[in-house]
Amino acid sequence: MQQDRILLAHGSGGTMMRVLIEEIFVARFGDDILKRMDDAASLDVPPGRIAMSTDTYVVTPLFFPGGDIGHLAVAGTVNDVATAGAKPLYLSVGFILEEGLPVADLRRILDSMADVAEEAGVRIVTGDTKVVERGHGDGVYINTAGIGVLPEGVDLSGSYCKPGDVVLLSGTLGDHGIAVVSTREGLSFGTSVVSDAAPLNHLVAAVLEAAPSVRCFRDPTRGGLSSCLNELASASGVSITVEEDSVPVREQVRGACEMLGYDVYQVANEGKMVAVVPADQADAALAAMRGSKYGEDAAIIGTVAEGPAGRVYVNTSFGARRIMDMLVGEQLPRIC
Amino acid sequence: MCLAIPATVSIIGENRMAQVDMRGVTRTVSLDLVPDAEVGSWVLVHAGFAIQVVDEQYANETWDLLLEMGEALDAEDAELLNAAAQAAMGEESKA
Amino acid sequence: MGPDPSAAFRDPEVARRLTAAIAAAVTRPMKIMEVCGTHTVAIARHGLRELMPENVTLLSGPGCPVCVTANRDIDLAIELGRQPGVTITTFGDMIKVPGSYSSLAREKAEGRDIRIVYSPLDAVALAHSDPDLQVVFLGVGFETTAPTVAAAIKTAARMGLKNFSVLAIHKTVPLALEALVNDPEVAIDGFILPGHVSTIIGPEPYRFLAEKYGVPGAVTGFEPVDVLQGVLSLVKQIAEGRAEIDIAYSRGVSSNGNPTARALMAEIFEPSDSEWRGIGVIPGTGLAIREEFAEWDAARRFDVTPPEPKEIVGCQCGEVLRGVTLPYQCRLFGKGCTPEHPIGPCMVSSEGSCAAYYRYTDYGRA
Numbered sequence: 001m002q003q004d005r006i007l008l009a010h011g012s013g014g015t016m017m018r019v020l021i022e023e024i025f026v027a028r029f030g031d032d033i034l035k036r037m038d039d040a041a042s043l044d045v046p047p048g049r050i051a052m053s054t055d056t057y058v059v060t061p062l063f064f065p066g067g068d069i070g071h072l073a074v075a076g077t078v079n080d081v082a083t084a085g086a087k088p089l090y091l092s093v094g095f096i097l098e099e100g101l102p103v104a105d106l107r108r109i110l111d112s113m114a115d116v117a118e119e120a121g122v123r124i125v126t127g128d129t130k131v132v133e134r135g136h137g138d139g140v141y142i143n144t145a146g147i148g149v150l151p152e153g154v155d156l157s158g159s160y161c162k163p164g165d166v167v168l169l170s171g172t173l174g175d176h177g178i179a180v181v182s183t184r185e186g187l188s189f190g191t192s193v194v195s196d197a198a199p200l201n202h203l204v205a206a207v208l209e210a211a212p213s214v215r216c217f218r219d220p221t222r223g224g225l226s227s228c229l230n231e232l233a234s235a236s237g238v239s240i241t242v243e244e245d246s247v248p249v250r251e252q253v254r255g256a257c258e259m260l261g262y263d264v265y266q267v268a269n270e271g272k273m274v275a276v277v278p279a280d281q282a283d284a285a286l287a288a289m290r291g292s293k294y295g296e297d298a299a300i301i302g303t304v305a306e307g308p309a310g311r312v313y314v315n316t317s318f319g320a321r322r323i324m325d326m327l328v329g330e331q332l333p334r335i336c
Numbered sequence: 337m338c339l340a341i342p343a344t345v346s347i348i349g350e351n352r353m354a355q356v357d358m359r360g361v362t363r364t365v366s367l368d369l370v371p372d373a374e375v376g377s378w379v380l381v382h383a384g385f386a387i388q389v390v391d392e393q394y395a396n397e398t399w400d401l402l403l404e405m406g407e408a409l410d411a412e413d414a415e416l417l418n419a420a421a422q423a424a425m426g427e428e429s430k431a
Numbered sequence: 432m433g434p435d436p437s438a439a440f441r442d443p444e445v446a447r448r449l450t451a452a453i454a455a456a457v458t459r460p461m462k463i464m465e466v467c468g469t470h471t472v473a474i475a476r477h478g479l480r481e482l483m484p485e486n487v488t489l490l491s492g493p494g495c496p497v498c499v500t501a502n503r504d505i506d507l508a509i510e511l512g513r514q515p516g517v518t519i520t521t522f523g524d525m526i527k528v529p530g531s532y533s534s535l536a537r538e539k540a541e542g543r544d545i546r547i548v549y550s551p552l553d554a555v556a557l558a559h560s561d562p563d564l565q566v567v568f569l570g571v572g573f574e575t576t577a578p579t580v581a582a583a584i585k586t587a588a589r590m591g592l593k594n595f596s597v598l599a600i601h602k603t604v605p606l607a608l609e610a611l612v613n614d615p616e617v618a619i620d621g622f623i624l625p626g627h628v629s630t631i632i633g634p635e636p637y638r639f640l641a642e643k644y645g646v647p648g649a650v651t652g653f654e655p656v657d658v659l660q661g662v663l664s665l666v667k668q669i670a671e672g673r674a675e676i677d678i679a680y681s682r683g684v685s686s687n688g689n690p691t692a693r694a695l696m697a698e699i700f701e702p703s704d705s706e707w708r709g710i711g712v713i714p715g716t717g718l719a720i721r722e723e724f725a726e727w728d729a730a731r732r733f734d735v736t737p738p739e740p741k742e743i744v745g746c747q748c749g750e751v752l753r754g755v756t757l758p759y760q761c762r763l764f765g766k767g768c769t770p771e772h773p774i775g776p777c778m779v780s781s782e783g784s785c786a787a788y789y790r791y792t793d794y795g796r797a
Contacts, residue, residue, distance in 0.1 A: 190355075190362035255359025258341050259381070260549075261523075261781065263476075311793075317443040318450075318655055320478025325790035328770040329536075332523030333549055334781055335339055335383045335576060338469040338575050338627035338653065340683075342437045366552060368582050369692045380630060380683060383522070383572075384550020385579045388630045388689055390437075394681040 006101040011131025024103070025127060028110040029117075033125040041125040043090055046149050051086035053077055054145035062105065062139050065179045066194025069142055070112030072270055075199045076221065077146040078120045079273070082201040083217040085156040085208055086148030088120060093127040093144050098137035109140060120199035122146065154208065160215040161236035165304040166282035170203060170273040170289050171196070171297040173225055174253040177267035181333075182256065189259065193252050196271030196294075203273060203292035210288035211281035218274045223327045226265040226312070228274050229302075230326045234310040241313040242302035242324060261334035265314075266327040276304065340382035342390055345375050356381060437682075440654035446482075449659035454484040456663065458670040462488045462618060463662060464611070464754050466604065467625035468495030468782030469653055475791035477655045487666065490754035491784035492611065493707060494625055496572045496602060497524045498776040498783050499752060501706040504600045505530030506737035507730075509538055511567050511598065514733060518544040520554035521569040527779045531740045551583035551597075558587070558595035567729045570599045575627040577601045577718055578692035581699035584720065584727050596729035601718040602705050604628050605636040610713050612644045616755045621665035622648040626657070626680045631696075633688025634676045641674040652680035699724055708776065709749020746775035751784050758788040765789065 001023045009016045026034055033041050057073045074091065081088040093113070097106070117124055175196040182191050204217055215236075220228035225247075233240045249264055257264045271294055277285045282300060289298035312324040343358035345367070352367040356379065363381070367373050370386045379386035439445075465471055471491045474480055480489050493499045509530055512519040519535065526535045526547065539545040544564075548554050551568050558566035570580040580597060587595045604625060611617050624637055629650040640646045647668035651661030661679040668675060678684050696718070705717030720728040745763055750756035758764055758777065768774040770786055777783035 191360065193361075252360035255341075255361040259358055259361060259363070261339050314478075316476075316478045317441070318446045318477060318479070318482065319443070320481050322476065322478040322481075322791040323793065325770075329527065332526055332547060332781070334524045335522045335549070335572065338467050338573075338625050340575065340627045340630070365550075366579075366582065369578055369689060369695065371691055380627065382575055382627060383579045384552050385582065387575065387578070387627065387692060388683060388685075391682050391685070397681075 001103070004103050006097045006099060006103065006106065006131055008099050008131050008133065011097070011129060017129065021129065024106060025110065025129070028107070028114055029124045030114075031123050031125055033123065034127070041090070041092075043125065043147075045089070045147070048152060049150040051081050051084035051148045051150055052145065053080035054143065055080060056141060056143040058138065058141050059180065060138050061180075061183055062109065064183055064195055065191075066175075067197040068109055068112050069140060070109035071116055071195070071197040073142040073144045074113045074116040074120065074122070075197050075270060077144040078116070078122055078199045078201050079219045081146040081148040082204040083156070083219060083273070084148070084150060085154040085204070085217070086150045087205065088122045088146050088148040088201050090123050090125045090147045091117065091144050093124055093142065095127070095129045096137055096141040097129065097131045098139050099131055099134040101139050105139070116199050120201050156214065156216045158216045158218060158232045158235040161232055161238050161240075161276045161304050162215070162278070163238060163304055163306045164279050165215060165276050166279050166300055167229070167240060167242070167302040167304065168275045168277065168282070168285055168289060169225070169247065169299055169301045170200070170275075170295045171271070172248045172250050172253065173220075173269060173272070174249060174257065174264045174267040176270040177224070178253050178256045181260070189256065191252055191256060193250065193256065196269060198271030198294045200271065200273050200294060203289060203295050206288040206292045207275055207285050211277045211285035213278050213281055214285065215276040215278070220269050220272055220274055222268050224264070224266040224268055225274070226263070226324050226326050229312045229324065230310065232276065233312050236304075237307070237309040239305050239307050239309065239311040239313065240302055241305060241315060241321075244314050244316050246299050246301045248297045248299050262331050265324055266331055340380040340387060342378055343381045345373055345377045345379060345386070348375055354386070356386070437654055440652065440656040442656060446655050446659055449656065449663055450482045453487065453659065453663050453666050456666045456670055457484050457486045460486045460488070461620045461666060461669050462490055462754075463621045463623060463665050464490045464492045464619045465623040466492040466494040466608065467623075467628065468498070468780070469627075470494070470623055470625070470651065470658065471784050471787045472782055473653045473655070473658055475787035478791070479655060479658055480792070483662070487662070489662075490619070490757070491751070491787070492754050493607060493710065493752040494573075494604070495777070495780050495782040495784070497528050497780045498748065499602065499707045499709070500528070500571060500600055500776075501708050502531045502740040502742065503706060503737070505534075506532070506740055507735070508569050508598055509533050509535065510735045510737040511729060511733055512538050512543045512545055514735060516565045518546060518557070518564045518566050519569065520546050520548045520557060520566055522571060523547045524780060524782065525569055525571055527773075528776045529743070529773070529779060532738065551580045552586065555583050555587050555590075555592065555595055558592050559590060562594055564594060566595045568595070568597045570597045570601055572601055573604050573625070573628045574631045574696070575625075577700065578631060578689075578696050581695045584699050584724055585695065587727050588724060596727045596732045597720065598729040599700065599718055599720050601700070602707065603702070603716050603718065605632070606716045607707065607710070607713050608637065608640060610710060611753060612640065612646055614753060617753050619646065619754065620669050621646060623658070623661045623665065624648045624650045624676070626650060626652045626683055629678075629680070629684045629688065631689050631692045633684065633686060634678055637676045641676050645674045647674040647677070649677045649679045650684050652683055709752045743775055748775035748777040748785075751777050758785040761785065
């Protein structure tokens, strides 16, 4: 491929597009099914129910400390499929490329996607590319859809949480959101915090094996831990109480949140998992998390109780209790 | 209207612009409002400016006073803490 | 360099002791007003209101500068943003606050160039690096922030920037407290005074509260132990019939405040009248840019006429800001006015009393 930037012609369906797909996409992902370049991928699927998820990634900037949009695009969908308790198998990828995007940037993103896919053990089997005019598209938007298979007997749902259950968190909060915001214009601050984007399907599988009665998994992405727990509490008609002192947060993330006036419970994470398990399996689940890559800082952070339904509380360090509220709109840096 | 964060001054550059460190996060702020701040000073940072040098001595003195008060309280502690806790629970159940 | 001097002021054990001391010192029902919006959030976030004994009521006051910015001023900022070539730069706090007809967030969605900055110096830097932009910075906030904006104006003047100006809608605190003390509907026994405003102005400007009106004040910091210390000081003063201005935040506030900051403020600004949402005009509580710096005054540079301001029907923010009504007593709280569908600034602003109550407590929820 000769051009060093993406042109409109690359999306027009002609020879330039074919060259782009073959030499850039397929060459990098290297999957046999993908190489056939059929319009639809024909897949062998083990017996069982299928779990499917899709997500679109629009993060800016494309490259941030610790990762890029490619990492997110694969890890995010892998993790969503994994939360069902399914083993993720295949991904489709759809790209909207902005005219003028440097091909070198695209290659970096594809490298990231391939790396995460390999680590997760999923295959990228089909894809699509469109090119939009300069000024539309923020460089790249990526959609991924993932398919996985649910083992026999696995039936998880956010509506299954019961009073007495225990809430686990696989690691430190806020890393991704702070890493990304540190690069924003007008807010620049130096930090060694890096995004935590990572595929967690192996961690989930380990927990599922150690604690087979796990109720559900959920990844606290946009809206942070707060959205995640509020959704679970609502879906299950229970209340959840978090012990503030138990929640792992890096010192630097605390510092950045203080500086910006952010609530760390509302900051996005891309490599963390929440699990709700019956109390008698909590220790086993915790051990499984801590024994997994990306789960070293896992902790038990709270408990489920009767009600009021949908309420999430935080027990502060002072023995006082307050509500963990859901993010409304976007978090904005404040001076007041 | 008062979000100001403690930070330490690590490097002072031209025009009294300095790099400060707050719990490992670094930022460039102006020291225009704190002519006495030097490398190693603790300052309060607001909207990109250091607005005060934090008086460490005061911080320590206050701390000592609080600890003393804590000791004096210990004697009647249990009863008082119970009363406070009861009142707190009473407040909560009003909600 | 030693450890963070503020870290110790989050110690839970000391907090518990202070709570006990407060309970022991209370002799009668007391209403204490926290003036500063940052205190409102600190109290809500750490659940400190729930730790107060039965007789101590903590009221939130008009210390959220964004909440008390008059519709008229927000409308003006919006109108400036609609001028061709103008880039509005602002603190994040202002973005969602409703004016009479729109908000900066709405304007941004409709394509106006509105950017959030963390520091007024960022706005100056933007103007310097991009001479094609006509940068207007919204100068909001109390005395904590006004010196930083003054410094930014001075920097712009020194650089001879032609494309930078400030819409000065700052407010000052002490005279507003006097208005509250004189308000017959408001009955405050003591004030938790804003820690970082006091970092700049020191304790003297509040002296009149104690000496003329017999109302005690405690200059208070923002860590949980700081807040409890401030409350304890007030409870003791009230119980003992004393009225003083106590610095309970000695590590952050000196008896002289920050003279450098005050001098800079006085160089750039002069006192003016200012309209406080829900309270009305309080003479002498505004900061207008002096004539010598007129070139960097957005109000003089641009000739715009915003539409007639109109108040939000049914909104009781004014009463909440004066401490007359508690957020959950507002007829709209939780019914029609929520963080998702805010009607007034007290619910929109991240520092607003209503938002703090709604987000962190059970009050007013089903």
